Amino acid sequence: MxxxxxxxxxxxxxxxxxxxxxxxxxxxxxxxxxxxxxxxxxxxxxxxxxxxxxxxxxxxxxxxxxxxxxxxxxxxxxxxxxxxxxxxxxxxxxxxxxxxxxxxxxxxxxxxxxxxxxxxxxxxxxxxxxxxxxxxxxxxxxxxxxxxxxxxxxxxxxxxxxxxxxxxxxxxxxxxxxxxxxxxxxxxxxxxxxxxxxxxxxxxxxxxxxxxxxxxxxxxxxxxxxxHPDEWPAALFVYGLLQPGGPSWSLVAPYCAGEPRRAGVHGAVYDTGSGYPALRRGAGGRAPGWLVPVRDPAALLPVLDEYEGSEYRRERVVTTGGTVCWAYVWAAPSDGLRPLPAGWPA
Missing domain, CATH: 3.10.490.10 (Gamma-glutamyl cyclotransferase-like)
Structure with missing residues (x-):
């Protein structure tokens, strides 16, 4: 048009x-x-x-x-x-x-x-x-x-x-x-x-x-x-090491403002071969993870930005249930990404 x-x-x-x-x-x-x-x-x-x-x-x-x-x-x-x-x-x-x-x-x-x-x-x-x-x-x-x-x-x-x-x-x-x-x-x-x-x-x-x-x-x-753009939304989609009970959940837990719940976003999660997964949007399908309500996202998100590093880009995404949330999307080259092994996410 x-x-x-x-x-x-x-x-x-x-x-x-x-x-x-x-x-x-x-x-x-x-x-x-x-x-x-x-x-x-x-x-x-x-x-x-x-x-x-x-x-x-x-x-x-x-x-x-x-x-x-x-x-x-x-x-x-x-x-x-x-x-x-x-x-x-x-x-x-x-x-x-x-x-x-x-x-x-x-x-x-x-x-x-x-x-x-x-x-x-x-x-x-x-x-x-x-x-x-x-x-x-x-x-x-x-x-x-x-x-x-x-x-x-x-x-x-x-x-x-x-x-x-x-x-x-x-x-x-x-x-x-x-x-x-x-x-x-x-x-x-x-x-x-x-x-x-x-x-x-x-x-x-x-x-x-x-x-x-x-x-x-x-x-x-x-x-x-x-x-401040980081003040909205007050919700985070996690799908890898940051998931509840995961090895890096301790970074998110102090900011958790309610019970995390299972959720999904449009896309797919891949194995990077480095011990952590990668979310790619536009890949089709539904990527599983958790939706975490958070308090003071403007304080939490810089911590996670540093943790995720340059391989990831923080974006606002919408869950398949219609909730706007922050998510870390793979920004590095996709060469070498492969399907996740059976049993992921834990």
Whole structure:
């Protein structure tokens, strides 16, 4: 499918027109993303990390999931962020998601630059909507901080209300980052005691609303400083010496935050001939192992990075049960890899 130009997705009236697919945005164009169980996402058949590398951009593992529910879903707005706020040229990776229990609602105040009424997130029991999750770089977050007036109009938080899942693949994105109301100007406008959902009223009608700023009803812990990509997700897939009871389990055990359980990821595990196995994605089949919930992944993962060394690359993968987790994937040459002996894993 050819890339889609920004002209297909005008930004006015707010919140603008949004693609009906996941996309990667660069150079005023949106490239449709397609789910692939072997690689996660692809652009024109190329795994998204390889496509990002071709553009000199950081991989998905160095980005954080950020829920966008207003104009930041619109490709033309993304170009504006680049040109007006210096966001840079790195591609924006935007995954189409379905939210439950939260909704975009009209904010109390108007935007200073064009007089339109913006959206803000609010709790909405029983409501299902479609939005977008950016896999955002540090530079992109910094530009959005400026756009959203972080700690004045909006605050950056980890969302604990409701549920967020990808439309393609039904993968749950737990506790995404998001911008929620901070100052009164961006609190939800309550009319007759309740917020007005953006889906129920267009921009021209929203401008005539009269009400009072109200509470958003969200559970969302404020984030200090810049988000760290290692903070998400808080789960680890292990399949070799790091398995529970294995010789290197002691590295993981102090960070274990719950009972490990059997799991699998798309791929295959091979014998390296050196006493430890190698996970290869894109090899077909289901690689068996354990899913371990962890606390403080930002402290654990550097320890494991050093332990695994240059032969492995840390990636976010999705279990066959739909859970996002970290895994160490074989990055060295595959020559000499062979099927695992009978009885593995122990």
């Amino acid at each position: 050819p890339p889609l130009p920004d002209s297909d997705f005008p930004a006015d009236p707010y919140p603008g027109v949004v693609p009906d697919t996941s996309f990667a945005h660069v150079d005023r164009e949106s490239h449709p993303l397609h789910p692939d169980p072997r690689h996660g996402w692809t652009v024109d058949g190329t795994p998204v990390d390889a496509w990002l590398a071709d553009h000199g951009a950081v991989p998905c593992a160095q980005r954080v999931p950020l829920l966008a529910y207003g104009s930041n879903r619109c490709p033309s707005k993304i170009t504006w962020l680049r040109e007006a706020l210096g966001m840079g040229d790195d591609p924006v990776v935007a995954l189409r998601v379905r939210t439950r229990g939260v909704a975009a609602a009209w904010a109390n105040g108007l935007r200073r630059r064009d007089g339109q009424r913006p959206a803000v997130l609010a709790a909405a029991p029983g409501v299902t909507e479609e939005h977008v999750v950016w896999l955002a770089t540090a530079e992109q977050i910094a530009a959005l901080d400026r756009c959203e007036g972080r700690d004045e109009r909006f605050r950056l938080a980890r969302l604990r209300t409701g549920e967020v899942r990808t439309v393609d693949g039904d993968v749950r994105i737990t506790q995404p980052w998001c911008y929620v109301a901070h100052g009164a100007i961006r609190r939800p406008l309550h009319v007759d005691g309740a917020p007005v959902h953006c889906a129920a009223l267009p921009q021209d009608a929203a401008l005539t609303l009269v009400g009072e700023p109200g509470d958003d009803g969200l559970r969302a812990a404020t984030v200090a400083g810049a988000p």
